[in-house]
Amino acid sequence: MSSHPEADHRRRVMLRTAMGPAITEALADPSVIEVMVNPDGALRLDRLGEGRVDTDVHMHPSEAERIIRLVASHVRAEAHADNPIVSAELPSGERFEGLLPPVVLAPCFAIRKPAAKVYTLADYVAERIMLPLQADALKKAVR
Known part of the structure; x- marks a missing residue:
C-alpha cells in the first residue's frame, strides 16, 4: 500500500x-x-x-x-x-x-480470505482428526 x-x-x-x-x-x-x-x-x-x-x-x-x-x-x-x-x-x-x-x-x-484461526497439530489430535502417531510423524518430517 x-x-x-x-x-x-x-x-x-x-x-x-x-x-x-x-x-x-x-x-x-x-x-x-x-x-x-x-x-x-x-x-x-x-x-x-x-x-x-x-x-x-x-x-x-x-x-x-x-x-x-x-x-x-x-x-x-x-x-x-x-x-x-x-x-x-x-x-x-x-x-x-x-x-x-x-x-x-x-x-x-x-x-x-486469511485464516481466521490457525489450527495446530495438537488441535487436530484433540479433535480426533489426526492420530498422535500421525502428528509426531509430521513433526519429524518438517524438522
Missing part, C-alpha cells in the same frame, strides 16, 4: 464496489473462506463446515473481467491476453487469483 491513507481507502472502496453486493457480503461473512467466480459465471462460496456451495448469483464475463483488471491495476500490473494471470493481495489481506482468456474460456477468479 502507499503512504497515502486516503488514496488507499478510495482504492478499497472502488474494489468492493466493483465486486458488487454478493461478493462484498460473502467476504464479510466469517464462515466464508473463499469466494469463486468460475468461467460459467457462477458465484460459489467455500464455507467452514459446509465446503463449496452454489449461490444463485451469476456474473457476466465483462463484470468478472472488469474486477480482474481493477485488481491488476491495484497492484500496478496489467491484465490482458498476453498477461492473463493476476495474483495479488487485496487491501483487506485476501489473496486474489484471476484468469483471463486464452488460459480459460471466460474470465474467472478466486478470493481466499
